[in-house]
Amino acid sequence: MTKSDPSDETAGLRLAAADAGLLADSIRSAGLKVTAPRLAVLRALTDMPHSNADALFGAVRSDLPGTSLQAIYGVLASFGTAGLVRKIEPAGSSALFERRVGDNHHHIVCTRCNVVHDVDCAIGHAPCLTPADALGFDVRAAEVIYWGLCAQCQLDTAHP
Amino acid sequence: MTKSDPSDETAGLRLAAADAGLLADSIRSAGLKVTAPRLAVLRALTDMPHSNADALFGAVRSDLPGTSLQAIYGVLASFGTAGLVRKIEPAGSSALFERRVGDNHHHIVCTRCNVVHDVDCAIGHAPCLTPADALGFDVRAAEVIYWGLCAQCQLDTAHP
DNA sequence: CATTTGTTTTGAGTAATTCAAAACAATTCG
DNA sequence: CGAATTGTTTTGAATTACTCAAAACAAATG
Numbered sequence: 001m002t003k004s005d006p007s008d009e010t011a012g013l014r015l016a017a018a019d020a021g022l023l024a025d026s027i028r029s030a031g032l033k034v035t036a037p038r039l040a041v042l043r044a045l046t047d048m049p050h051s052n053a054d055a056l057f058g059a060v061r062s063d064l065p066g067t068s069l070q071a072i073y074g075v076l077a078s079f080g081t082a083g084l085v086r087k088i089e090p091a092g093s094s095a096l097f098e099r100r101v102g103d104n105h106h107h108i109v110c111t112r113c114n115v116v117h118d119v120d121c122a123i124g125h126a127p128c129l130t131p132a133d134a135l136g137f138d139v140r141a142a143e144v145i146y147w148g149l150c151a152q153c154q155l156d157t158a159h160p
Numbered sequence: 161m162t163k164s165d166p167s168d169e170t171a172g173l174r175l176a177a178a179d180a181g182l183l184a185d186s187i188r189s190a191g192l193k194v195t196a197p198r199l200a201v202l203r204a205l206t207d208m209p210h211s212n213a214d215a216l217f218g219a220v221r222s223d224l225p226g227t228s229l230q231a232i233y234g235v236l237a238s239f240g241t242a243g244l245v246r247k248i249e250p251a252g253s254s255a256l257f258e259r260r261v262g263d264n265h266h267h268i269v270c271t272r273c274n275v276v277h278d279v280d281c282a283i284g285h286a287p288c289l290t291p292a293d294a295l296g297f298d299v300r301a302a303e304v305i306y307w308g309l310c311a312q313c314q315l316d317t318a319h320p
Numbered sequence: 321c322a323t324t325t326g327t328t329t330t331g332a333g334t335a336a337t338t339c340a341a342a343a344c345a346a347t348t349c350g
Numbered sequence: 351c352g353a354a355t356t357g358t359t360t361t362g363a364a365t366t367a368c369t370c371a372a373a374a375c376a377a378a379t380g
Contacts, residue, residue, distance in 0.1 A: 033326060033377050053367080071328050073368070078327085089251035091303070094367060108297050119291040131304075132280040136311030137268050143251070143305045144291075151296030193346050193357060213336080231359050233337070238358085254336060321380100328375070337366080344359070350352095 019043070030082035040064050041075045042099070045085060049098040050107075050116040056097070090116070090145055106143070110150035112157070119146065179203070190242035200224050201235045202259070205245060209258040210267075210276040216257070250276070250305055266303070270310035272317070279306065 023042045024034045032038065037060065044059035045051060051059070057072045076097055079085040086101045090109050096116060108119050121144075131139065149157065183202045184194045192198065197220065204219035205211065211219070217232045236257055239245040246261045250269050256276060268279050281304075291299065309317065 035327065035377070037328070066329085068329055070330080070369090074328070087251075089249070091247075091249040106291065108291060108295060108299070110297070111300070117295050117297075119293060119295065121292065131266070131268060131306050134306070134308070135268060135277050135279065136314075137270070137277075137306070137308040138314055139268070139306050139308035140271070141307040143307065145303045146291050146294070146297070146299050147301040147303065148294070148297040148299035154296075154298055195346070195358065197359070226360085228360055230338090230361080234359070324377100324379075326375105326377080328373105330371100330373085332370085334369075335367090337364105339364070340362090342359105342361085344357105346355105346357080348353100348355075350354095 026084060030079075030084050032078055032082055032084075036064055037067050037071045038075050038079075040067070041072060041079070042084070045097055045099050049100065049118075050088070050096045052094040052096050054094070088116075088143075104142070106145065108146040108148065110153055111147050112149055112153040115150050117150075186244065190239075190244050192238055192242055192244075196224055197227050197231045198235050198239075200227070201232060201239070202244070205257055205259050209260065209278075210248075210256045212254045212256050214254070248276075248303075248305075264302070266305065268306040268308065270313055271307050272309055272313040275310050277310075 020039060020043075023039050023046075027034045027038050027042065040060040040063050041056055044056050048055065048059065053069065053072050053076060056076075057067070057069045060067050060072065076085065076087070079097075080087055083101060085097045085099055088096050088098070088107060090096070090107065093109075093114065098118075100118060105118050105120055108117050109115070131137075131142075180199060180203075183199050183206075187194045187198050187202065200220040200223050201216055204216050208215065208219065213229065213232050213236060216236070217227070217229045220227050220232060236245065236247070239257075240247050243261060245257050245259055247255050247257055248267060249255050250267065253269075253274065258278075260278065264281055266279050266281060268277050269275070291302075
């Protein structure tokens, strides 16, 4: 927000356009065709990371009313294969998606309100790939989910 | 197998009875009524940890033909609440159950054949509850799933 | 602009799990 | 020991999240 002039009423539009260009670029460079549903999903995912297919469907539909839920699933599947989004499946939840890929970050989930946040790897890099005894496995990934009460739910629980 | 005499045909029966007694005790001390489906589920889970509801249904049905799948879900739900079994939900899999509870052990899953093994906590005790930045959360549990190729699948992949 | 290839829509299907009411069985208490 | 109570299982149906397939359609290529 340092460069754009708030009195310039086209600023938002230009930003959106620039943003759309960036989104389109990342879709294109993943080897996928750039389509309206794909742009809309990617934009929604930028604004609301850790969304499920249904939430994205809701967000996309407001821009692009004709879109089907199956299209969302299709978009997410292609994005997943292309490495453009990451899918997480916390216990008891439907699948959630995020754009932050390529780093091995983890997640912390509130057991009360189900909000999800990113957390970086616990201790540097190594322990995330080092079980005590790998039992002959060739370990490729480690997934960590922390469970607890978020700050807000701690307050709500204390003062009901 | 050191004390029982193989020529004693009642040994198996007595063992089974003793076992049933232990199983019944653990159900009772969890504050639950001891029923045939519950005993059967607990026994099946002893023999085949990391089973899903359907596999347990299959195992239980061979002993106790009238049992319904919904009974299995009911038994597992009550066992879960009572702290008698632990439920794990690896991404892409149905829920799996195990009797090993109360320690914070983790799991390693084969990406090819989906076999699941227990693994102890990566480094002692602490890091499993210590994210880099807990973001104000009151962290209560950490769940780790390692993904990789099991020994057998490494062989199968090398010599197809 | 026509072709090709890939994407989305439409419509249907499935797997895993949950819900609810009635039938039934384990424990409790007289 | 038998009746009452409480909890469990059966039966039957519903739901959620997701997948599959064919036809309609749109983006990229030349």
